[in-house]
Amino acid sequence: MSHAHHHDHDHDTKPSWLVGDNQRKADEIAHHFSKIMEVLELDLTDPHLKDTPERVGRMYLEIFRGLQADADPKITVFPNEEKYSNMVVVSNIDYFSVCSHHMIPFFGQAHVAYIPSEKIIGLSKIARIVDYFARRPQLQERLTEQIVDFMDDKLKPKGTIAVLEGRHMCMEMRGIEKVGAATSTSAIRGCFEEQRVRDEFFELIRK
Ligand SMILES: [Zn+2]
Structure with a gap:
């Protein structure tokens, strides 16, 4: 047996x-x-x-659940009553997606941050946003942009950033890229354009 x-x-x-x-x-x-x-x-x-x-x-x-009309994450936004104005960072979010060009997986970790203005969201929601946009045929670059666009749209923060690391099976299985090599992408909005703000983010995700 x-x-x-x-x-x-x-x-x-x-x-x-x-x-x-x-x-x-x-x-x-x-x-x-x-x-x-x-x-x-x-x-x-x-x-x-x-x-x-x-x-x-x-x-x-x-x-490909993210393609379905009812799959968008139901994000409850809260007023930022404490006037919290420091960086909110959620790092090491595992994601799994599928390459649009070859229809086989790419996967890795996402690191997302924002600096609140009037609105905040529950921290667990950030992982849900990543998951929603990952669950469809994707490009890592577009996935990264869609995450920050969604954050920017829902929260109107002072700034937001997403950095994604990904391993692409369409490259590794065909021997195009060295096995285990990670592709990094980033997208930024607002105050993350400033070097000093970005440096703080990278310092925080390294921990
Ligand atoms: Zn591919």
Whole structure:
């Protein structure tokens, strides 16, 4: 008896969101993915491949959850009553995304900060914002910009910054980039344009 079934438990119970339009999309992806498998001359009767099109259909909806209209993070903004005006930094946020060009993963850590003006948000919400924009076919550069645009739009802060480090499987698996090499991107708004403010941020995320 094999104990290597840890990865196929997910197709027994149907997730609650897999209804209506989501079910239709998952079925359609499964249909087309089975065609790709046929082109690759894979044996679709193999026990480990026969349900793969359905699994891929469901998985695409999960990892691309950010494409769905109701998926945007519900951010409650609070008035900055204490007039807190120091930098708020959330570092080492793990994210997982998929490269728009090759449809395979890139992943890494995001470091996000803002300096409040009139509004503040719960710290856990910053990780949700990163996750929302990561869950769609993406470019690391665009993901980084979308995070700061969202922060800027919701909070109207004095400034905001996002720095992302990412490992791209489309480069590493094909041997284009050295394995383990990280790509860094950053986006800044407002007072983070100032060297002194940026220096403080980098000092804080190094800790
Ligand atoms: Zn790529």
